[in-house]
Amino acid sequence: MGLPQDPTLGRTWLRAAANDGYGEAQFELSQRLADTDPATAARWLTEAASSGVPEAQFAVARDVQSRGGPIADVIALFTSAAEEGHVPAQRALGTLYLTGTDGQPPDGALAEAWLRRAVQGRDLVALHNLGLAYLSGAVVRSDPEQAIDLLTLASDNGFARSTLALARASEDGTAGAAPDMVTALEQYRRAVEQGSDGAARRLGALILDGDAALRVPPHDAVPWVLARLEADGEEARARDWLAARAADGVRPAQAALGAWLLAQPDAVAEAQPLLRAAADGGHVPSQFRLGEAHTTGVFGTVDYIAAHTWLNIAAASGHVGATGMRDTVTALMTPDDIATAQDAARAYFEGARARPPVPQATE
Numbered sequence: 001m002g003l004p005q006d007p008t009l010g011r012t013w014l015r016a017a018a019n020d021g022y023g024e025a026q027f028e029l030s031q032r033l034a035d036t037d038p039a040t041a042a043r044w045l046t047e048a049a050s051s052g053v054p055e056a057q058f059a060v061a062r063d064v065q066s067r068g069g070p071i072a073d074v075i076a077l078f079t080s081a082a083e084e085g086h087v088p089a090q091r092a093l094g095t096l097y098l099t100g101t102d103g104q105p106p107d108g109a110l111a112e113a114w115l116r117r118a119v120q121g122r123d124l125v126a127l128h129n130l131g132l133a134y135l136s137g138a139v140v141r142s143d144p145e146q147a148i149d150l151l152t153l154a155s156d157n158g159f160a161r162s163t164l165a166l167a168r169a170s171e172d173g174t175a176g177a178a179p180d181m182v183t184a185l186e187q188y189r190r191a192v193e194q195g196s197d198g199a200a201r202r203l204g205a206l207i208l209d210g211d212a213a214l215r216v217p218p219h220d221a222v223p224w225v226l227a228r229l230e231a232d233g234e235e236a237r238a239r240d241w242l243a244a245r246a247a248d249g250v251r252p253a254q255a256a257l258g259a260w261l262l263a264q265p266d267a268v269a270e271a272q273p274l275l276r277a278a279a280d281g282g283h284v285p286s287q288f289r290l291g292e293a294h295t296t297g298v299f300g301t302v303d304y305i306a307a308h309t310w311l312n313i314a315a316a317s318g319h320v321g322a323t324g325m326r327d328t329v330t331a332l333m334t335p336d337d338i339a340t341a342q343d344a345a346r347a348y349f350e351g352a353r354a355r356p357p358v359p360q361a362t363e
Contacts, residue, residue: 023051087121160194204228308341
């Protein structure tokens with residue numbers, strides 16, 4: 001800033017300030033040394049915590065907590081940082097009092113007080129945790145209206161766990177209102193869009209149960225049922241559902257089930273026709289998977305011509321990783337084999353242009 005950059009001189013001045021007991025310098029030095037000298041970084045972080053730097057106190061408390069250290073030390077460090085306005089420490093302290101731990105039973109009053117301080121700092125995890133606490137009423141007072149307000153605020157800010165909690169409350173009627181499946185389904189879908197695997201699994205379960213309220217095209221439902229396929233205890237039903245949709249010509253189902261089967265050592269043979277159907281229909285990830293599988297011999301033998309063909313098709317369709325793999329395969333092939341593969345890729349695109357669009361099955 002106004003001077004030539006000189007990291008060595010900068011660290012020299014930081015060390016001078018740190019050695020003189022300046023907490024901010026101790027903390028800054030610990031961050032800069034974390035990758036190159038972890039032991040020295042840890043020492044300066046501890047020094048910074050002792051000097052009252054909230055960020056350092058929070059970091060040290062987390063470390064002590066993760067190692068199962070004395071809970072009194074954890075609480076003391078969190079409290080010191082929280083009292084200085086460090087929002088993550090306020091949330092961590094409130095959550096600790098909410099859940100309790102060995103040596104520290106739950107304390108509803110302190111949990112609510114610290115979580116409310118963190119909520120004022122717009123901490124989404126604190127909003128979520130306090131909302132759930134009001135919803136359950138197990139440690140703090142039951143307040144469904146406050147719970148929904150807090151969870152909605154976190155949900156509106158993209159916090160998927162809160163959106164999922166709202167969906168469950170709507171489905172079960174646990175917030176004091178009658179169960180509302182229509183609203184629940186909207187919230188589950190929103191939670192999926194925000195990245196919630198739990199919401200996808202719940203939607204998948206509703207699809208498999210044939211819930212009449214959940215009327216969506218099978219294309220939309222495939223990722224949800226796939227989430228159930230990957231969950232314990234749901235493999236058979238989910239696999240049967242995906243297989244039926246794949247047989248109906250639903251390309252996402254062909255691709256999803258094919259990719260899943262490809263990862264199962266005893267089901268690779270079943271994967272190939274599904275991936276081929278999806279790839280023939282223009283599903284680029286399936287085209288790449290076929291090329292990769294033929295390269296490694298997953299289907300029983302290495303087939304460089306087939307590998308080059310599908311990798312070439314995937315690369316032409318925009319797959320980022322296909323070009324490099326295709327070039328690697330090319331170096332292992334004879335000129336005649338390369339020409340054969342190129343002819344096959346050319347024939348694929350000519351056939352694709354000539355084919356009319358295939359209507360997809362709907363429900």
